[in-house]
Amino acid sequence: MIATSLLDDCRRLAFTVAPELEANPLYVVDAETLAGTPNPADCLGFARRGNWMDYETIDRIGDAWTGPGPLIALDGEVIRESHGENFTAAVTGTMVHELAHILPAIEARELSHRQPGDKMDCDAVRQNQAVSLSRSIAKPAAEPGSCIDPHNDQFIRRTCHVYSRAVAHGWDVSIDGLFGGSLWFACQPAHWITSLLPELHSMRTASFAEIETATPPEAFTKLWQSSLDLYRSFQDPRGDIDEQI
Known part of the structure; x- marks a missing residue:
């Protein structure tokens, strides 16, 4: 697990380089926090822009959840295995990479209008959300240079x-x-x-x-x-x- 203090440092880094992110909550967690939810495997980290969040992930965030906002998950175990000699710099390097995925920041109004309401929370909806996430993760990598290429x-x-x-x-x-x-x-x-x-x-x-x-x-x-x-x-x-x- 990545120490809470280092995760907090990563959040401060985000607000330092992109103050516009302060308009919404920003969740920076160790990927282990989200264990049991559909997430990319063997990645140093991943990001969700925050325009949609599933109930299971909200539950995993727990008391830290204060409303819709982007999520960055950093996999401390994978980072340590691949960059153990300079772990802190590798964590912040991964944070920089993932930050580029959630920028430019989404306006708060757009975020709040696109979240599922609590009244929709039920087993069937959660299962459907899990299936949708799994399918999204399983999609083949986009062609470099295409309009859907996330690393363009x-x-x-x-x-x-x-x-x-x-x-x-x-x-x-x-x-x-x-x-x-x-x-x-x-x-x-x-x-x-x-x-x-x-x-x-x-x-x-x-x-x-x-x-x-x-x-x-x-x-x-x-x-x-x-x-x-x-x-x-x-x-x-x-x-x-x-x-x-």
């Missing part, structure tokens, strides 16, 4: 902004695996950060909604396109060794 160029851009702000405020954040395993075809994080340096400085106090609507630097756009080209070259059947023999 905008995600990379947000992650770089979160990381840059966290480091600037003195947080110890591991850059190793910052984007996760699905971006195996992309450059190392340092290259992306370099391509965004002017923007990271000029928009260091901007909200993530403002960042999302701004045109990214050309260097960043070119880097993303070259990464997609590399990915597609691996998918090209003409590159298959068996086809060439």
Whole structure:
């Protein structure tokens, strides 16, 4: 389990780099807290934006539940197994990654209007919620660059902004695996950060909604396109060794 003090530090990190998140509750928990509910397996962490929350998860959050808001679960056991030599920095690095999934922040009004009421809570509804979550988790990974790809160029851009702000405020954040395993075809994080340096400085106090609507630097756009080209070259059947023999 991740110590409560470290989880609290992660929440403070979130509010430091993205003050707009303070408009709603933000739940940061060890994934073990949610054991027994449908959740991704063997991940360092996962996030839910908060526009929908199932009853079982609300029960697991317990007395800490104060209303709808985004959820970030960090798997302390998996993080320790893969980054045991620098556990704290790896936890905050995972937090940075997951924060990029819940930004830009959802407005409080939208959150409150999309939650199931207490009167709907029953075994049948809970079972249906569990099935829906399980199906969502079991879906195959989205095609890189597609409109439903959760690790697209905008995600990379947000992650770089979160990381840059966290480091600037003195947080110890591991850059190793910052984007996760699905971006195996992309450059190392340092290259992306370099391509965004002017923007990271000029928009260091901007909200993530403002960042999302701004045109990214050309260097960043070119880097993303070259990464997609590399990915597609691996998918090209003409590159298959068996086809060439």
